[in-house]
Amino acid sequence: xxxxxxxxxxxxxxxxxxxxxxxxxxxxxxxxxxxxxxxxxxxxxxxxxxxxxxxxxxxxxxxxxxxxxxxxxxxxxxxxxxxxxxxxxxxxxxxxxxxxxxxxxxxxxxxxxxxxxxxxxxxxxxxxxxxxxxxxxxxxxxxxxxxxxxxxxxxxxxxxxxxxxxxxxxxxxxxxxxxxxxxxxxxxxxxxxxxxxxxxxxxxxxxxxxxxxxxxxxxxxxxxxxxxxxxxxxxxxxxxxxxxxxxxxxxxxxxxxxxxxxxxxxxxxxxxxxxxxxxxxxxxxxxxxxxxxxxxxxxxxxxxxxxxxxxxx
Amino acid sequence: xxxxxxxxxxxxxxxxxxxxxxxxxxxxxxxxxxxxxxxxxxxxxxxxxxxxxxxxxxxxxxxxxxxxxxxxxxxxxxxxxxxxxxxxxxxxxxxxxxxxxx
Numbered sequence: 001x002x003x004x005x006x007x008x009x010x011x012x013x014x015x016x017x018x019x020x021x022x023x024x025x026x027x028x029x030x031x032x033x034x035x036x037x038x039x040x041x042x043x044x045x046x047x048x049x050x051x052x053x054x055x056x057x058x059x060x061x062x063x064x065x066x067x068x069x070x071x072x073x074x075x076x077x078x079x080x081x082x083x084x085x086x087x088x089x090x091x092x093x094x095x096x097x098x099x100x101x102x103x104x105x106x107x108x109x110x111x112x113x114x115x116x117x118x119x120x121x122x123x124x125x126x127x128x129x130x131x132x133x134x135x136x137x138x139x140x141x142x143x144x145x146x147x148x149x150x151x152x153x154x155x156x157x158x159x160x161x162x163x164x165x166x167x168x169x170x171x172x173x174x175x176x177x178x179x180x181x182x183x184x185x186x187x188x189x190x191x192x193x194x195x196x197x198x199x200x201x202x203x204x205x206x207x208x209x210x211x212x213x214x215x216x217x218x219x220x221x222x223x224x225x226x227x228x229x230x231x232x233x234x235x236x237x238x239x240x241x242x243x244x245x246x247x248x249x250x251x252x253x254x255x256x257x258x259x260x261x262x263x264x265x266x267x268x269x270x271x272x273x274x275x276x277x278x279x280x281x282x283x284x285x286x287x288x289x290x291x292x293x294x295x296x297x298x299x300x301x302x303x304x305x306x307x308x309x310x311x312x313x
Numbered sequence: 314x315x316x317x318x319x320x321x322x323x324x325x326x327x328x329x330x331x332x333x334x335x336x337x338x339x340x341x342x343x344x345x346x347x348x349x350x351x352x353x354x355x356x357x358x359x360x361x362x363x364x365x366x367x368x369x370x371x372x373x374x375x376x377x378x379x380x381x382x383x384x385x386x387x388x389x390x391x392x393x394x395x396x397x398x399x400x401x402x403x404x405x406x407x408x409x410x411x412x413x414x415x
Contacts, residue, residue: 026370267331270331271335274396274397
């Protein structure tokens with residue numbers, strides 16, 4: 001059975017393609033993403049409070065390397081096969097090396113509704129994987145130039161809305177613990193699916209708009225939007241198995257690897273690589289990769305995780 | 314009764330919300346003392362920018378200052394931002410009260 005939140009996404013997609021009058025207020029979209037980010041952070045912090053943190057450090061190293069490797073692979077595919085200019089290839093690669101919180105939210109809700117558990121550190125992975133790709137992308141476009149305002153960019157990447165709310169949520173969840181979180185459970189946990197449904201409705205509208213733009217971009221970028229998440233998924237599943245994660249954990253890490261950022265990365269890259277065309281990256285990320293991941297990718301990555309852990313066992 | 318007004322220049326910049334902070338930082342360095350920023354929507358050579366979400370939202374930045382300063386600001390943004398960012402900028406002559414403010 002298809003998840004009910006996905007039906008909201010499809011509604012947005014259909015309404016958008018039919019040029020419906022439907023439009024969500026921008027402030028609602030901001031509010032929903034705030035609730036989702038905090039809820040994910042709180043849940044992670046609550047889980048982390050129950051385990052030792054030091055053993056996680058090598059795992060963090062692995063996921064950082066994963067993000068960096070993905071950015072390089074994407075860059076070479078885009079510049080050698082796609083013949084994109086250096087700036088466009090680097091900017092788009094940064095999107096693919098980074099992660100999408102919305103895709104993560106859909107995947108975790110997919111697992112929760114099937115009672116498949118996953119490790120709380122996946123939320124730390126989500127936070128950690130946002131940034132390295134941005135830095136690699138900038139270096140690929142610019143080289144290690146002194147003219148780049150690294151301080152400003154670090155500020156932009158590490159103190160952007162996403163990272164701030166995820167880390168803040170985790171800190172609150174960790175400090176408050178399960179009992180402390182009871183009074184706010186109603187908003188952040190019980191309403192999570194409802195907030196996600198509305199958020200995906202808006203995402204459907206956004207994707208429908210991007211899909212129109214996609215026609216101008218040609219076949220290569222469409223193919224890239226499909227192939228890149230699959231390549232990244234293979235890397236992700238391998239890392240998940242190497243770390244000894246559960247099936248749910250491997251599914252989520254694979255989803256993270258396959259997902260591409262469309263909020264944090266575009267905002268920073270727009271400033272850091274101004275000559276790159278933002279419409280190109282967003283068409284691939286939003287027009288192809290995001291819908292592919294939430295409609296087909298997540299069940300596929302779960303199947304992959306089940307099959308491969310079965311083989312290893 | 315006639316009001317004693319003075320002439321100043323209004324510089325209006327319509328551009329991507331993404332660069333609001335760095336643009337304001339630059340303008341302040343040039344000596345701009347005050348400005349007004351509002352959210353904007355519209356369409357142009359860069360497509361529809363309808364402010365439905367962060368990446369496609371626009372701002373309209375307005376500031377009143379001396380002609381010299383306005384021209385310096387326009388010069389600066391022309392050389393740094395026009396090539397890569399969606400941006401429209403123009404000057405108006407305006408009449409103001411309280412000349413010391415601008």
